[in-house]
Amino acid sequence: MSMSPRQFTFLPTVNARKKRKDGRTAEYGHWIRYSTFYGLLITTGLASTLLAADTFKWRVTGSFFILANRFPSSVALTVQLLAAFFGLIHVAAICRLINYALRIRLTKSSVTLDVLRTWVDMSIPRIDWDLPLRFFFPVLFVVFLSLVPAALWAGSITPFISRAVTSGTLLLPSYEDVSFIKEYPMEIGNTGPSLRNSKGFFGYSPGTQQIGNLLSSAAAASSIGKTRPVHPKMDNTQFSFKGRSYGVGAPVGLADVAISGNKQAAGYIYQEEGYLTNVTCIYNSSSQFQLSPTFNAWIYAASGNLPDSIESPEYSSYIGIDGKAIVAMGVSHSESSARRYIAITTGESYRFLNNTQCELVFTPTLFNVTVDLSNLNITVNPISTVPDFNPQRNLTRTMVRQFELLSNDLTNLYVSLLGDALNSSIAAYNMSRISASRDPFTEDEATLAGLTNSITAMADDMLVSYASAQVMVGKFFTSQSAVVYLYSLQFGQRAYIYAIFTLNLLILLAVAAEAIRTHGWRDLGRFNYLDPRDLIIAASRGGTDVAAAADALAAGDGKKIMKHVWLLSDPDEGNGALGVRLKGDEDGHVSIVLVGGDEDRATRTGICHAKAGYIRLGKHVSIPYHRSITAMTQSPRNHRIPNKFQR
Structure with a gap:
């Protein structure tokens, strides 16, 4: 029993649409x-x-x-x-x-x-x-x-690195219990509770225990060419503040393990209450706080009333060979005082600081603290004022008293380290003003500006030191939520x-x-010109008309007639101008036929057609195929190839 070949090159004619008995279909x-x-x-x-x-x-x-x-x-x-x-x-x-x-x-x-x-x-x-x-x-x-x-x-x-947002918690210092925040006697071993671990040293007497860090802050307070100076946090966490710390940010690196312990954490933002410290320094020519010698040749007394002195004048002793290298700071010792003023009296070597006076104003403020864990940076920005979280002002009063302890500890027989640090800040301010502006300014203006920057920087750092002590030593803290940014992938x-x-x-x-x-x-239909099988079979059904027409385009020397200019290959051989069309038989089988063949003879004329050994050159002229090439070669002017093939 013979079977029909499964040839699928059909046209979608009405008859071919019906499924045949041999299983073939045109669709x-x-x-x-x-x-x-x-x-x-x-x-x-x-x-x-x-x-x-x-x-x-x-x-x-x-x-x-x-x-x-x-x-x-x-x-x-x-x-x-x-x-x-x-x-x-x-x-x-x-x-x-x-x-x-x-x-x-x-x-x-x-x-x-x-x-x-x-x-x-x-x-x-x-x-x-x-x-x-x-x-x-x-x-x-x-x-x-x-x-x-x-x-x-x-x-x-x-994918590339982006940030996702989640939440986390950290511990903030609490000031409900301020029993450890007080001025401790300066005797060795009686500076208050303290703690030393891998994260740093923490205690309640920064004026005597954090001298190196405070001197560094004072000297770099007027950094040259930096609108937002970067200074390190006073511990071993390796974090630094960009700009002012405002006395907040102490928990970063210390009490944020739940956040910083996440290796994918990029940073976080939280809010913390603190004091916005505004410092204003002036020359007070009528200041009563003065330096004077005592009965002991190497002991000098810094004494006198301050604007906020209560009960009795201020008094402290300083050492020096001749008193020229002394920089003494006076702060009201009475607990009834608002503790807002710092008076400075000096010897001859630091006379530019003599009779200067600084007023400190503490405003309870809510701050935004932004922590960059990848770069270990902390940025603090004030938001709004809040009710005072320490109405007794234990924190600010004790902190200001540290300036007197600091100045006393940093004065020796020959030099005042605090005076040198303040001088560095003043010199930096001078150079920054000269490079940034041509506006004239006096030496006194530069001195007061540099002094203001140093007092502000040291006040901020000491507030951070007390906050760290509350968390690490006193264990006085409260939990606070934070917005955490995680490293993530964005597609x-x-x-x-x-x-x-x-x-x-x-x-x-x-x-x-x-x-x-x-x-x-x-x-x-089922015919696809991309399938070489369909092309070969359909061309075979169409006969030799296309091939004969292509041969008829040959010139006498056997070369094809050039019609077009090619870009990167051989010249146009002329075959591309041959026109073809599809024809289906009664079964819908596809044939590729030459335009102008038997199917088009009744309606199309002047098209080269080859069949049964003849080529039609015009409406009434037919010549044998074997003579057509010779005739066209010998008489190209009389027997031209139809224009249809020359396009």
Whole structure:
């Protein structure tokens, strides 16, 4: 029992639409026809997810983030492969639309071989260097566009480091119990409770226990050329303040383990109450606080009333060979005093500081504290005033008293280390003003500005020192929530995400429009010009007309007639101008026939046609095929090739 060959190159005619007894059909099945377009479901879902992730700021953390950072090369390779795959889906959908449209057109109209080649190149897509220029550049443009989807996908799915927001808690100092905050006697071993561990030294007498850090702050308070000077935090946490600390930020690195212990934490922001310290320094020529010798040759007394002195004048003793190197600071000792003033009296070596007076005003304020864990930076910004969290003012009163202890400890027989630190701040201010502005300023103005900066910096640092002692030594703290920023992965940049989403939407619209226009590609037959099997079989059914017409274009020397200029290959050989069309038989089998053959003879004239050894040159002229080449070669002016083949 013989079986018919399963040849599927059919035209979608009415008769061929019916399924034959041998199982052949002219129509594609649903899956074969639409399978390529189903791939757009993948790209649509992914593009929509990327758009939603960008809109709602979705981020990836956890093990995937760690894995991506550990193997960046593998991530890059995966991104390239996925981008190529998703781009292939888009290109395949576009090429299938082109293929379907041109296959339908081919059943209804004739085309030249060059146009057919152009269709093939656009449907693959590929660059055919043998195309005429008018076809080459459109094909080149389509090939270039086929590279765009994969590039856009790469930009849309490439992960890069971003930040995700979560919450955390840390411990803030509490001042409900201030029993440890007081002025301790200066005798050795009686400076109050303290603690030393790997994170630093913490105690309640910063004026005697943090001398080195305070001197550094005083000297660098007017840093040259820095609008926001960076100075280290007074512990071993390696954090630094950018700008003023305002006396807050002590828990950073000490009581934030729940946050800083997370290796993916980039930083956090929290709010803390503290004192906004405003310092105003002036020259007080009528100051009663003065330096005078005593009965002991090396002992000098700094005594006198301050603007806020109560009960009795201030008095303290300083050592020095002749009193010239003494810098003495006086602070009211009475607990009834508001403790707002610092009076300075000096010897001859520091006379520029003599009779200076500074007023300190403490305003209870709520601060925003921003912590950068990657760079170990702390930035503090005041927000608003709040009720006083320490109405008894134990904190501020004790802190200001530390200036007197500090100045006394830093004076020796030959020099005042505190005076030198203040002098460094004044000199830095002088140089910064000269480099930043040409406005004239006096030496007194520079001295007061540098002194103000130093007193402010030391006051802030001592407030931080007391806060650290409350947390680490006294264990007086309260929990506070913080907004934590985690290192995370963000997929794609916004521009690429919107671009790929738009491209995907345009392709979907194009598919829908074509499906509506062609009624679901109802007229699409089984013949596909991209399949060499279909081309060879259909050309074989069409006979030798196309080949004979191509031979007829040859000149006498055996070379083809040049019609067009080529770009990067051989000259135009002329075959591309031959026109062909599809023809179906009673069974719907496809044949590729020459335009102007038997099927077109009644309606088309003047087209070269070869059949049964004859070539038709005109409406009433036919010559044998073996004589046609000689005739055209010898008499090219009388027997010209029809213009249809010269275009």
